[in-house]
Amino acid sequence: MGLFSKPIKTLDDLFIHTLQDIYYAENQIIHNLPTMIEKAENPELRTAFQNHLRETEVQVKRLEQVFQMHGQPVKSVQCAAMDGILSEAREIISDCDDAHVRDAALLSAAQAVEHYEMTRYGTLIAFARQLKREDYARLLQQTLDEEKAADQKLTSIGESRINRLAA
Ligand code: ZN
Ligand code: FE
Ligand code: FE
Ligand code: FE
Numbered sequence: 001m002g003l004f005s006k007p008i009k010t011l012d013d014l015f016i017h018t019l020q021d022i023y024y025a026e027n028q029i030i031h032n033l034p035t036m037i038e039k040a041e042n043p044e045l046r047t048a049f050q051n052h053l054r055e056t057e058v059q060v061k062r063l064e065q066v067f068q069m070h071g072q073p074v075k076s077v078q079c080a081a082m083d084g085i086l087s088e089a090r091e092i093i094s095d096c097d098d099a100h101v102r103d104a105a106l107l108s109a110a111q112a113v114e115h116y117e118m119t120r121y122g123t124l125i126a127f128a129r130q131l132k133r134e135d136y137a138r139l140l141q142q143t144l145d146e147e148k149a150a151d152q153k154l155t156s157i158g159e160s161r162i163n164r165l166a167a
Contacts, residue, residue: 005077015127016072022120023063024076029056029113032086040106041099042165044157049110052150059143066136085112104166107158114151121147 089109096102121144128136
């Protein structure tokens with residue numbers, strides 16, 4: 001258990017904890033995407049990041065809605081996994097001298113972010129259904145669909161351009 005975190009006793013507690021975790025993660029993504037947009041050389045990659053930044057702002061609002069519906073304060077718990085993914089990304093990106101190779105690194109870092117999010121939203125949806133909250137599940141599914149679409153967009157940009165230019 002973390003130093004200041006509450007013990008997790010029930011599935012409901014675990015649901016709330018996971019909500020707080022992804023709330024932290026989404027906010028860190030909002031914090032880091034502007035730098036990734038700046039560093040991206042390829043216009044398609046840049047546009048994909050810009051679009052996903054706007055989507056992420058809506059995703060944060062959706063999470064706030066779920067907190068509210070569940071009678072919980074909007075709260076974050078530090079997500080060591082997202083911190084790790086983002087710090088690894090910053091490190092590798094700053095080590096890239098070539099802009100094309102840097103784009104490939106940015107793209108691969110962004111896909112690691114999307115995959116973390118996909119696991120968390122998938123879990124939250126399963127927990128919501130178990131807790132008989134189809135209303136939460138529907139909201140969270142909208143975000144999961146956006147994360148999957150963002151990931152697929154990145155895959156197609158990588159396969160069609162970025163990886164070839166980096167090679
Ligand atoms: Zn996100
Ligand atoms: Fe997200
Ligand atoms: Fe986490
Ligand atoms: Fe995302």
